[in-house]
Amino acid sequence: MTAATDYDVVIVGAGAAGGIVAAVLTESGFHVLLLERGQDLTYEQIPRDHLRNQRISIYGHNGGPDIDGNPRVIVPDDVKPEITRVVRPHEGGYQNNASTVGGGTRVYGAQAWRFVEKDFRMASTYGIPEGSSLDDWPISYADLEPFYEQAEQEIGVCGETGGDKHSAYRKNSYPMPPVPPTKRHGVLKDGAEKLGWNTFTTPLLINSVPYHGRPACVQCQHCVGFGCPSDGKNGTHNTVIPRALATGNCDLQTSAVCDAVLTNASGTVTGVSYLHDAGNGPQRKSASARAVVVSSGAIESARLLLLSSSKCHPDGLGNSNDVVGRNLQGHVYPGALGLFEEPNYDGIGPGVSISTTQFNHGNAGIVGGGMLSDEFIKLPIIFWYRCFPPEVPRWGIEAKNWMQYGFTRTMHVIGPVQDIPDPNSRVTLAQGTVDRYRLPVAKLSGTTHPETINTAAFMFERAKEWLTASGAVKIWGDPPGLGLSAGQHQAGTCRMGDDPRTSVTDSYGRVHGHDNLYVMDASLHVTNGGFNPVLTIMALAYRNAANLAEALS
Amino acid sequence: MPHIPFSPSQQKCMIAIMDRVVPSNEFPSASVAGVLNYIESLLHMEEQLRTSVQSGLDAIDQLTTATFGSSFAEINFELQDNILKGCLDGRLPERDGAELFTTALREFAELCVRLVSEGYYADPGNGGNRGSVSWDMIGFAVTDADWSAVGGPK
Numbered sequence A: 001m002t003a004a005t006d007y008d009v010v011i012v013g014a015g016a017a018g019g020i021v022a023a024v025l026t027e028s029g030f031h032v033l034l035l036e037r038g039q040d041l042t043y044e045q046i047p048r049d050h051l052r053n054q055r056i057s058i059y060g061h062n063g064g065p066d067i068d069g070n071p072r073v074i075v076p077d078d079v080k081p082e083i084t085r086v087v088r089p090h091e092g093g094y095q096n097n098a099s100t101v102g103g104g105t106r107v108y109g110a111q112a113w114r115f116v117e118k119d120f121r122m123a124s125t126y127g128i129p130e131g132s133s134l135d136d137w138p139i140s141y142a143d144l145e146p147f148y149e150q151a152e153q154e155i156g157v158c159g160e161t162g163g164d165k166h167s168a169y170r171k172n173s174y175p176m177p178p179v180p181p182t183k184r185h186g187v188l189k190d191g192a193e194k195l196g197w198n199t200f201t202t203p204l205l206i207n208s209v210p211y212h213g214r215p216a217c218v219q220c221q222h223c224v225g226f227g228c229p230s231d232g233k234n235g236t237h238n239t240v241i242p243r244a245l246a247t248g249n250c251d252l253q254t255s256a257v258c259d260a261v262l263t264n265a266s267g268t269v270t271g272v273s274y275l276h277d278a279g280n281g282p283q284r285k286s287a288s289a290r291a292v293v294v295s296s297g298a299i300e301s302a303r304l305l306l307l308s309s310s311k312c313h314p315d316g317l318g319n320s321n322d323v324v325g326r327n328l329q330g331h332v333y334p335g336a337l338g339l340f341e342e343p344n345y346d347g348i349g350p351g352v353s354i355s356t357t358q359f360n361h362g363n364a365g366i367v368g369g370g371m372l373s374d375e376f377i378k379l380p381i382i383f384w385y386r387c388f389p390p391e392v393p394r395w396g397i398e399a400k401n402w403m404q405y406g407f408t409r410t411m412h413v414i415g416p417v418q419d420i421p422d423p424n425s426r427v428t429l430a431q432g433t434v435d436r437y438r439l440p441v442a443k444l445s446g447t448t449h450p451e452t453i454n455t456a457a458f459m460f461e462r463a464k465e466w467l468t469a470s471g472a473v474k475i476w477g478d479p480p481g482l483g484l485s486a487g488q489h490q491a492g493t494c495r496m497g498d499d500p501r502t503s504v505t506d507s508y509g510r511v512h513g514h515d516n517l518y519v520m521d522a523s524l525h526v527t528n529g530g531f532n533p534v535l536t537i538m539a540l541a542y543r544n545a546a547n548l549a550e551a552l553s
Numbered sequence B: 001m002p003h004i005p006f007s008p009s010q011q012k013c014m015i016a017i018m019d020r021v022v023p024s025n026e027f028p029s030a031s032v033a034g035v036l037n038y039i040e041s042l043l044h045m046e047e048q049l050r051t052s053v054q055s056g057l058d059a060i061d062q063l064t065t066a067t068f069g070s071s072f073a074e075i076n077f078e079l080q081d082n083i084l085k086g087c088l089d090g091r092l093p094e095r096d097g098a099e100l101f102t103t104a105l106r107e108f109a110e111l112c113v114r115l116v117s118e119g120y121y122a123d124p125g126n127g128g129n130r131g132s133v134s135w136d137m138i139g140f141a142v143t144d145a146d147w148s149a150v151g152g153p154k
């Protein structure tokens, strides 16, 4: 640490990326302040409440953020952008991700996907659909491959090495064998074989065997959306963040909301200011640093840069070309439900067990594609909400009979499709709506590009095809419609690139025009792949943090 | 868990409705599974819902009293089902040429279907689904592991 600053680096957000950046920097000897607006939640503090969790949040949720004092403004209708709605974190349209030490990784489903080569070259592979901001990444799969491996090894991934015939080159095997296949896996595998589709066991950031001193998964039914009872689900909260703290070089400050990245009179980043609430009201604090890393998740990172305006940076940091907050994307999720004559539910968690990447690319007339898997175990009330065939009444004896008959016999095949980014799908600062600290909140507007819906319709048909071939006697579901896409897979709002007119950071996450301001999280994704994004977020964080460590030396 | 008090007639009406939403068969009906407990404790926390439910229950009783001369709880199952279905489908019998259906009635019926199902199928910690009875019915079993043996919970 230099005497001139409080810290070498301040990291804003202790989520997927922020936790990794903290470990890489502190283990390289740098002194780090890791700010997290949420708390370090224990297992007991993330209740197994079936009506209030990160999967179904009717009256509240677990894992944060607090439902009071953290609103967002959404523009539900692209045609009439003047109509807005203020929503709380557990309400529809908010696009929530968890807010706690570990961020989304504290409660996620832990699917551990690498993107494939073409995911980094979408514009050169497909051309640029009209009205979209589709672009290539400034880096390739090969640049990220060693860091995917590092993430798999250090956070801990189980998977079937060599099972995925469409995956990109990988140097080494998964560090853990795959989880045992479920009964549904067997049924869907037979169906896929009839279709000539390649399938394999879904890779997961879950201990299939004891790993790095923590126990194996106990195959419970409350994985996605909850904390892990055996601590066998791997996030940054139980891997890299404890490592960072163990170095003695990391100060983790929880309940600390960063409200601005600070700059001096000449516009250079000097540190951060934040509001720390230890339970007796917020205290304003600040910390100076040689570099600041914004890792607050795609929506909040963009918001923080926009909030950090000053005389030198009137439109916010890194935003002189009006790119910050644009290209907000996530994943549209087409899926189909199929009823089978025989029960196929065996209760073995996490439930997602078999996947195909047959359609991630190479689909005639489609820009990209997506992965398909079976679904995590459904909470019974989620089954009630989302899994009734259209003709079955939702009340009376028929509804009860359906629940009794259908729960063990219904399969859901579903997957994320590659979002085609739209520059008008964006995060801006809301005028007149503030959070508990009187800071303007994020306003979300726009929709995904129509090509995304085209892909979703195509994948919906593939999901139905898979269920039919597997023996489903009845199939239903709805292909997704046009709408804002962000959610738990939110990404893209500070995209990387070589051209400052169309990107916010360089290929290492350094904000254009700044020497010591970085974004490291899902915001960097130029495109979000046809896969769940977290392993890519992690790999990028490893790569970019290593580069920052070098730059600081 | 603190509860809101329904008036005796509201409570009777609520119980009658819930047992049409989830009637008994070889598995218990909603009221036997404790769904009243779920709804009363939920309404204690959710003020807006409370008003909707209380006024909805009164409206249903008024409707059946006007139509059949008895409160909802006192008419037979078939008539109860017809009233609920009529509210949900927007088709209630006219009376003396007056339209009895209102969108408020439909919204209330939809709300009842939702609340009762939540109580019946959500975790017992929410007050309904006593003894996980609905989970036994559908085949959702929760792993009962000895967490301490595997090192958790953390």
Ligand SMILES: Cc1cc2nc3c(=O)[nH]c(=O)nc-3n(C[C@H](O)[C@H](O)[C@H](O)COP(=O)(O)OP(=O)(O)OC[C@H]3O[C@@H](n4cnc5c(N)ncnc54)[C@H](O)[C@@H]3O)c2cc1C
Residues within 6 Å of the ligand: A012, A013, A014, A015, A016, A017, A018, A035, A036, A037, A038, A054, A055, A096, A097, A098, A099, A100, A101, A102, A103, A104, A105, A107, A108, A109, A110, A111, A112, A113, A224, A225, A226, A256, A257, A258, A259, A295, A296, A297, A298, A300, A301, A304, A488, A489, A490, A520, A521, A522, A523, A532, A533, A534, A535, A537
């Ligand atoms: C229920 C659920 C299931 C999921 N399942 C999967 C899956 O199976 N596979 C997959 O790939 N992905 C999954 N995800 C998504 C995955 O968790 C996210 O993609 C990932 O966590 C995003 O990483 P990030 O670093 O961009 O942000 P986050 O992990 O969201 O971290 C950002 C952190 O910054 C904090 N923060 C924000 N603003 C501030 C501020 N101003 N000051 C201080 N701190 C701040 C937040 O509280 C948060 O902890 C899931 C997410 C959820 C919630």
